[in-house]
Amino acid sequence: MSESKKIATELIYPAIWGIMMYNVLRAVTDLTHHGIFWEGELKLHVTALLLSVVICYLCNYEWRRRLLKTGAAGRIQRDYFFVFFEIIIWLNLMLKIGQEIGVLFMGSGWIDYMLINVIYVPLLLIFYTLIRGYLTERQANEKHLALEKLKAEKKEAELEFLKSQYHPHFLFNALNTIYFQVDENNAEAKKSIEYLSELLRYQLYDVNQEVAFYQEINYLRSYIAFQQLRKTDRLTVNIEIDDALKEQRIAPLLFQPLLENAFKYVGGTYNITLILKLKDDQVYFELINSVSDAAVSSGLKNSGVGLSNLKRRLELLYPQKHELTVDKGDVFFKVMFTLPVK
Secondary structure, eight states, X not given: OOHHHHHIIIIIHHHHHHHXXXXXXXXXXXXXXXXXXXXXXXXXXXXXXXXXXXXXXXXXXXHHHHHHHHXXXXXXXXXXXXXXXXXXXXXXXXXXXXXXTTSSOOTTTHHHHHHHHHHHHXXXXXXXXXXHXXXXXXXXXXXXXXXXXXXXXXXXXXXXXXXXXXXXXXHHHHHHHHHHHSOXXXXXXXXXXXXXXXXXHHHHHSOSSXXXXXXXXXXXXXXXXXXXXXXXXXXXXXXXXXXXXXXXXXXXXXXHHHHHHHHHHOOXXXXXXXXXXXXXXXXXXXXXXXXXHHHHHTTGGGOOHHHHHHHHHHHHHSXXXXXXXXXXOSSEEEEEEEEEOO
C-alpha cells in the first residue's frame, strides 16, 4: 500500500468523516424543519464541528491501535457489539460534558441527544468498518509480501544447496581422476585418496542429524587409518570398541576433534589408545595419547579449539546429560566423556 494512501487514511480521512457527520446532522435538523442550513450562532457550529472531527480522530487512533494489536480479521460480531456500546457511552459523555461547560447547546434536551445518537452512531460504525477493512487489506498485503519473501528465500536456499552439492561432487570427481592418475605401484597414495574420499563423503552427506553408531565407528576407523598413513611407523594405535555399539543413535563427529588433537600432538612413546564402551544406556569414550616435552611446551596444555567446540556441542546436544573430563599429564593427554545413546 502506497505511503500517500496510508497518510490519507490516518490523517485526512478522519477530518473529512467528522466534517461529513456534522453536516449530515445539520442537514437533518435544519432542512427538515424548513430552516436555513447552519442556522444559529456560528461559534457554536464551529465548536461542534471541531468536536465532531476530534471524535473521529480519537476513534481512528483507538480503533487502529486495538485492531493492530488483536488483528483486524476474526471476532467480527463481538468487536462490533463492543464498538457499538463504546460509541454510545463516549459520545453521550462528551455531549454531556460539552453542554455542562457551555461549548455545546442542546436546546431540545433529550431530543437532541437522541437525534445525534441516531445520526452519529451509524456513521461512526461505518467509519469503524472502513478502518477495519483498510487494516484487513493492509495486513493481508503484508502477509502476502512476507509469503513472497519467504518463497524467494526458500528458492535462494535451494539454489545454495544445489551449489553446495555441486562443489562436493566436483571434489569427488577430482579425487577420482587423481586416483586413476596415480601409478599402480604407489599403493600408499591410492589408499590415502580412498580414505580421504570416504571421510569427506561421511562429513558432507551422512551427518544431517543423528547417525547409527556403527556409521560413526566406521568413520573413526577410516580416519585413524588415514592418519596412520601420514605418521611415523613408530606410532601405535590401540582400539577397543564394544561390539554392542551398532544401531544406537548418536550425534555425528563428536569424537573426531579429539582424535585430530591426539594425532597432532602425539609424541614421546608415540602411543594412542581409543576406548568405546556401552554401559547400560551410556556410552563411555576414552582417548589417551602420549606426548613429548616439546608438545607440552608448545601449547598442548592450553590446546583446545577442537576441545572447546566439543564442549559447546555437548552442552547444546546433551545438556546436563554428559560428563567430560580432561587429564593433562607430563607424558600423556587423556580425555574421557560419557553421554546417553538411544
